[in-house]
Amino acid sequence: MKAHNTLVDLVDTALPLFGDPEREYDHLASLQRYAAVDGGIDAEVESFEGQRARVRLRFVTPEILRVQYVLDREPTATTPMLVGPLPGPPVVRVAEEEGAVTLAGPALRLRVERQPFRWSLLDGDGAVVAAQEVHDGPPNEYVSFPAGWSWRPDERPAFHETLALRPDEQLFGLGESFGALNRRGTRAVAWSRDTHGTSTTPLTYLNVPFFWSTRGFGVFINQTSRTVYELGYPSQVSCSFRVEEPYLDYFLIYGPSPKEVLARYWELTGRAALPPLWSFGVWMSRCMYRDTEQVRDVVEQLRELGIPLDVVHVDPRWLAERKHRLRDGCDFVWDREAFGETEAFVGWLRDRNVRLSLWENPYVWRDTPMYEEGLRRGFFARGPDGGPAPSLDNPREAVVVDFTNPEAVRWWQEQHRPLLRAGVSAFKPDYGEGVPLDARFADGTTGLETHNVFPLLYNRAVWEVIQEERGEAVVFGRSGYAGSQRYPLNWVGDTQCTWEGMAAALRAGLSLSSSGMPFWSHDIGGFWNPANPGQGPEPALYIRWAQWGLLSSHSRFHGVRGREPWWYGEEAVEMVRRFALLRYRLLPYLWAFSKSAVETAVPLVRPLVLEYPNDPTTHHLxxxxxxxxxxxxxxxxxxxxxxxxxxxxxxxxxxxxxxxxxxxxxxxxxxxxxxxxxxxxxxxxxxxxxxxxxxxxxxxxxxxxxxxxxxxxxxxxxxxxxxxxxxxxxxxxxxxxxxxx
Structure with a gap:
């Protein structure tokens, strides 16, 4: 078996944005003409190479500016990330200045210089909030090109933007990051992958194309294709990003405080739903409980020991087909041999005040009745040969459901209804990062456009059917995208059972908090041990993880083999009991500020920079x-x-x-x-x-x-x-x- 190097997934994006010898580069150079429209201007801008691009600069609220650069293909009218129609634009006064055009709104002013083309956003006092960088490099050369596009032979253009960075400016967001919380000085590739742990590469499970600056603004890219960010790296004076699409569509969001930026980001992408109160209790899980006897033994021991418990989660072995398969897929057929009748199993748990959560993934096993039905009805993404697109996670055995097809979504949701009506309380929509580049979808997109947003569509489908059936909903998703806060919650993936893995789990969660995701969780104890996958964490590591894990947004013990405390000694049992009881004493506090979170966008778990943005020490904490x-x-x-x-x-x-x-x-x-x-x-x-x-x-x-x-x-x-x-x-x-x- 050949060893896989995760860095292989970065080959296409390994070169610096502006250092690829196979790419040609062009950039916006001079404003030719413009017309005033509601909220701003529509302009024609000539590039350095003489091409004409359409540029739209429009305020959609007094504090949010929409920026669009277009060559031939128009931006998508709506995206799954946005909620509802955009607000009506504010009144904006367009005026001429020497060498520039100004757009004056109720709160902000945009100054657009004609040549070189460059815009600057100013606050009510005339201070620059954000601006393009057009002089990054020696005369007549560029380290970072100004806004424009680049292309390789026989490829469509990819658009980029370059913003100016101040020396003391810091950047946060972009979704889950196992590296530093502060993104300045880093390079990130937004292309969701199963990282098989808390990877130190730029790849991650959950990307959010949104970041914010301590300067007082945020950027939300309203696109789904692979995106590369260079945030003060390699250039120290610029922040650049490139989207692999022939246009650019993003929103510039003014705060000025980070909390206000988050709240206005939610104006575009939607508020988080409030998870049910019981979801803030303790969840117990492992990979995998194999039958009723194992689950009952865990519940009874926890109750005997006085350790709080609200939810038991059962990973893939509740599926009858799973014991015959090498790798994961899904068909929703309950394993009666291992777990008896669903209603009886759920009833036994509910008699002990425990709820049931079940695993799933968005790939249907081949050679099952569900596969045959989905194939007949056209509910799978298609590959280049016209057949079902295989999942990258299990290409031999499973195919990708097409969540861009409304009928396929309803079909997927129907598989959940009998289980929900039998009393299942939650689902864990696992995976979601396995859409191949060459897949074709019902809405006309390819894998390039759908790969990143697929987890949002998947989690939404599951969350909505739970909400319909039970009147409340929570999911435990691994992957996601901008807008995933509407369908809480996510956990930070399959962390290693190491001290470094535990620290990476916290960094990932705080990065989610910085990206508009107010609720998240992690595998207490870590998921797997890289030195010995069959072993769990050492007892001291397990205890330390449980301590802060029980003081997180949501608390779930999970991993390969047992994560119940008795596997780690009597001291672990005592520590888990003590901190779990403290968590339940804190429920009034957690509930009060969870309700506040869904109103304000201020997360329950907060990096200190959110509360103390003017304290430089918090910028790297x-x-x-x-x-x-x-x-x-x-x-x-x-x-x-x-x-x-x-x-x-x-x-x-x-x-x-x-x-x-x-x-x-x-x-x-x-x-x-x-x-x-x-x-x-x-x-x-x-x-x-x-x-x-x-x-x-x-x-x-x-x-x-x-x-x-x-x-x-x-x-x-x-x-x-x-x-x-x-x-x-x-x-x-x-x-x-x-x-x-």
Missing amino acids: DSEYLLGPWLLVAPVFDPQGRVRVYLPAGRWFNFWSGDAVDGPRWLELTVPLERLPLYVRDDSLLPLGPEMTHVGERPWQPLDIAVRVSSGASLQIEGEGAELEAQARREGDGLVLELSG
Whole structure:
């Protein structure tokens, strides 16, 4: 068997954007003419080589500018990423200046220089928010070409944009990243792949064509083809991106704060749905539970040990066909021999207050009745030969469902309905990264255009049928795209059971938080051990992972072989119980700020740069996070318990001891295995409910509120028998606390 090098997947994009000797390059050079339209201008711009391109610069809201560059092919009228029609454009006044045209809107002004063609976006005070870079290089040469296009012989053009970077400007987003949270100085390739772990290449499971700058703006590329980003690399003064399509269509989003940029990104791509409350409980899973006996044994042991549990997830072995196959596919046929009747299995779990989640993937096994039906009805993507397109993940055995075909979507959803009606609560839409380049789809697209967006279409289909059948929905998707926040949630893939893999899982999650995804999870304990795939993590690693995993948005234990705590010793059992019970005490807090998240786009798990964007230390901090606005969590990634914790400006309180510490400052700690660095922010009202072993076991009463207020704080709680509004403020030497509800 030949070993596979993941870097092979990067061959087509390995060269610098502007350093490919096989490419010809052209760029926009001079504004020839323009016409005022609603929201802006439509212009004709001549390129350096004498071609004419159409350029559209239109405000779609007072704070969002749409930029389109077109040669021959028009941008797609609608995309799956956008929700509904765009807002009506604001009133924009178009005027002439010497050598330039200006577009003045209610909040921003765009200045378009005629030659060289260059636009700059200015705020209400006249300060430049964002601008194109047209002078990156020595005279008459370029390190980064200005906006334009490039092509190889016998290939269609690919458009690029180049923006100017300030020396102190930092960049965040682009979806999941196992590398640094701060994307400045990096190169990224947006082409979703099964990375088989927390890869150190630019490839990842979940790409989002959206990033934001500490300068006060964000960029959302409204396209789906493979995209390459060079963000202050190799050039230090420019930020460039190239989309492999013969046009460019993106939105420039003004904040100026990162939180405002995220909220306005959601104006385009939609709000996140609120996952059901029970989904915030503990999920237990492994790859794979093989029969009813294994599942029952796990549930009964967890209940006997007093370890909270709300969901059991069963990976592919619930499918009768899976035991006969080498690799994964799907046909939705329940394995009665291993799991009995669906209703009886679900009923046994529900009698113990446990819900059931089931695995699936979007590839149908050949030689099954479902395959024959899909083939007959034309529900699969097509290959070059006209036959069903094989999945890249399992090309010999499985084919790709065509989620661009509405009838195929309904057919796929129908497979879920009997299981949902039998009581299944959730599905894990696994995979989704396996669309081949040469596939053809019902909507006229190829694999080049559909590969990246396919996971969004797939997750949407699954989430919507769950919502229709049960009135609430949550999925556990691995891949996704812009707009995936509408169908929560995602986990960060098959992380390695190593200390490095654990740190990479946090970086990936914080990167999702920075990309408009407010809810996410990870495999507590790691998925697989690269040194020995049959072994799990060492006990200390398992405990450290569980500590912050139980203080994440969603908490799921999962991996190859067992991830139940008793496999890792008595201390692991005690630590999991302790931190799981703490999680359930924090449910009122998690629920309050999850509801806030879907209204504001501020994620439940927050990189510190979101809360402290003006603190340069937070710009490179991806080893700790805020859970909601008031809890700072610092996971331990060192076997000896050593950890450096940064506390931003203000007063912080050690959660365990109550000791106060004033920031900004670094703490150098050695933490015993039973402790996790956890700090409570000043001006907070931290609600703590009763201990529970499953959601709904008892009302959130009594509800304790830890009041730490130097100036003021407010809190609103709704749910589980508790309705409370609390206001606290300092008046002189006294504290005023107002409660209602």
